[in-house]
Amino acid sequence: MKDHHSDVRLTPGARRILDTASALFYHHGIHAVGVDLIATESGVTKRTLYDRFGSKDTLVTAYLRNRHQQWWTRWEQRLENAPPPRALTVFDSYTADAPMSDRGCAFLNAAAELPPTHPGYQVIRHHKEQVRERLRHLIAEDPRIHNPDHLAGHLFLLVEGAIAHRGIDGTDDRLTHARAMAEHLLASAGEHTPAHP
Amino acid sequence: MKDHHSDVRLTPGARRILDTASALFYHHGIHAVGVDLIATESGVTKRTLYDRFGSKDTLVTAYLRNRHQQWWTRWEQRLENAPPPRALTVFDSYTADAPMSDRGCAFLNAAAELPPTHPGYQVIRHHKEQVRERLRHLIAEDPRIHNPDHLAGHLFLLVEGAIAHRGIDGTDDRLTHARAMAEHLLASAGEHTPAHP
DNA sequence: CCTTAGGTACACTGATCTGTGAAGTCAAAG
DNA sequence: CTTTGACTTCACAGATCAGTGTACCTAAGG
Numbered sequence: 001m002k003d004h005h006s007d008v009r010l011t012p013g014a015r016r017i018l019d020t021a022s023a024l025f026y027h028h029g030i031h032a033v034g035v036d037l038i039a040t041e042s043g044v045t046k047r048t049l050y051d052r053f054g055s056k057d058t059l060v061t062a063y064l065r066n067r068h069q070q071w072w073t074r075w076e077q078r079l080e081n082a083p084p085p086r087a088l089t090v091f092d093s094y095t096a097d098a099p100m101s102d103r104g105c106a107f108l109n110a111a112a113e114l115p116p117t118h119p120g121y122q123v124i125r126h127h128k129e130q131v132r133e134r135l136r137h138l139i140a141e142d143p144r145i146h147n148p149d150h151l152a153g154h155l156f157l158l159v160e161g162a163i164a165h166r167g168i169d170g171t172d173d174r175l176t177h178a179r180a181m182a183e184h185l186l187a188s189a190g191e192h193t194p195a196h197p
Numbered sequence: 198m199k200d201h202h203s204d205v206r207l208t209p210g211a212r213r214i215l216d217t218a219s220a221l222f223y224h225h226g227i228h229a230v231g232v233d234l235i236a237t238e239s240g241v242t243k244r245t246l247y248d249r250f251g252s253k254d255t256l257v258t259a260y261l262r263n264r265h266q267q268w269w270t271r272w273e274q275r276l277e278n279a280p281p282p283r284a285l286t287v288f289d290s291y292t293a294d295a296p297m298s299d300r301g302c303a304f305l306n307a308a309a310e311l312p313p314t315h316p317g318y319q320v321i322r323h324h325k326e327q328v329r330e331r332l333r334h335l336i337a338e339d340p341r342i343h344n345p346d347h348l349a350g351h352l353f354l355l356v357e358g359a360i361a362h363r364g365i366d367g368t369d370d371r372l373t374h375a376r377a378m379a380e381h382l383l384a385s386a387g388e389h390t391p392a393h394p
Numbered sequence: 395c396c397t398t399a400g401g402t403a404c405a406c407t408g409a410t411c412t413g414t415g416a417a418g419t420c421a422a423a424g
Numbered sequence: 425c426t427t428t429g430a431c432t433t434c435a436c437a438g439a440t441c442a443g444t445g446t447a448c449c450t451a452a453g454g
Contacts, residue, residue, distance in 0.1 A: 112226065113309060157359055162354055
């Protein structure tokens with residue numbers, strides 16, 4: 001529990017490789033970053049990289065898995081001390097630390113440049129599915145809301161649209177606006193629920 | 198007017214290069230497609246490609262410009278015979294022909310793998326800005342709607358979220374749902390407008 | 395003491411990348 | 425008849441790509 005990272009079964013070198021690769025992949029794209037750079041930047045030989053991860057594709061997949069795990073943990077933490085409606089924390093989770101999200105969503109970006117056959121692609125799908133599902137549960141915490149699934153779908157699109165543009169616009173504005181819209185949506189869904197006036 | 202394409206000042210070879218490059222860039226990503234493949238696939242020499250476009254970056258920029266022009270024209274056409282609320286046509290414009298959108302939004306995908314310094318990046322920003330602005334105007338066509346800008350922002354995020362997931366999910370479901378949500382939003386914004394009961 | 399794990403150092407392969415140089419073909423327009 | 429524009433052929437540069445083979449070092453654990 002002293003390490004906040006995902007897989008503790010990682011060698012010190014492997015840990016550094018994964019962290020470096022994560023930063024580089026996220027900020028410059030996957031195809032744009034070569035293994036030589038990753039090795040150099042992590043103070044490790046390319047030989048070590050291949051001894052630990054076997055291939056670039058595997059490293060990419062590890063990157064996505066690690067990223068999901070990190071993001072999920074952070075969200076869970078934020079969720080603990082959050083006042084209802086807790087669904088709104090998704091937006092805050094992105095706005096939180098800038099260098100972690102200044103290029104938008106790592107998963108959407110990866111999906112944009114990886115072929116659907118890539119082993120990492122199912123990690124992407126899994127991540128998005130998990131987020132949407134968790135969102136649905138959080139919305140359903142308010143018993144006055146009758147259609148949590150529909151509302152979850154709506155909020156999910158708002159999040160995805162906003163975070164997709166986070167990288168393009170360079171601002172958190174879209175995220176902030178999306179949060180406000182979501183807040184209004186949740187409020188009005190909780191208000192006139194039993195029977196409309 | 199006999200050619201539906203953007204820049205008529207293009208040589209036959211250049212036209213084929215641009216069309217081929219567009220298809221390849223969109224379906225496999227920009228970094229994943231080399232100039233050799235583009236040249237071969239368009240039945241043209243690499244020499245010709247460089248004589249016409251100068252560099253790959255320029256070709257990429259031309260691709261984005263062309264794509265914007267095409268998309269915009271198609272939208273404009275669809276807009277002509279559309280019943281109000283005409284803002285909903287954005288969704289249809291994406292759902293229309295599958296091979297043109299089965300990998301999601303070309304501009305979001307390009308933004309995901311290009312550095313912000315790339316000459317094509319401002320084309321991306323321009324495209325998105327134009328779409329949002331047009332959306333705002335279309336929404337304002339209904340005089341009963343008081344906050345067209347806010348509503349445009351909302352619809353825009355729904356579109357972007359849905360189209361970003363078009364490539365991941367492989368389905369038009371997200372787009373269809375987004376359209377339904379937008380329809381409801383527009384309807385309720387048009388209904389209780391003068392003073393709420 | 396000896397094995398094993400996690401490395402380093404470094405040369406090297408073969409493929410692919412963007413981009414260029416030089417010479418030649420062909421048709422249309424002046 | 426000659427120039428110009430679009431295009432071909434093909435060789436080649438120089439960099440970078442993912443990935444491997446071999447030998448060596450060092451610390452921890454049996």
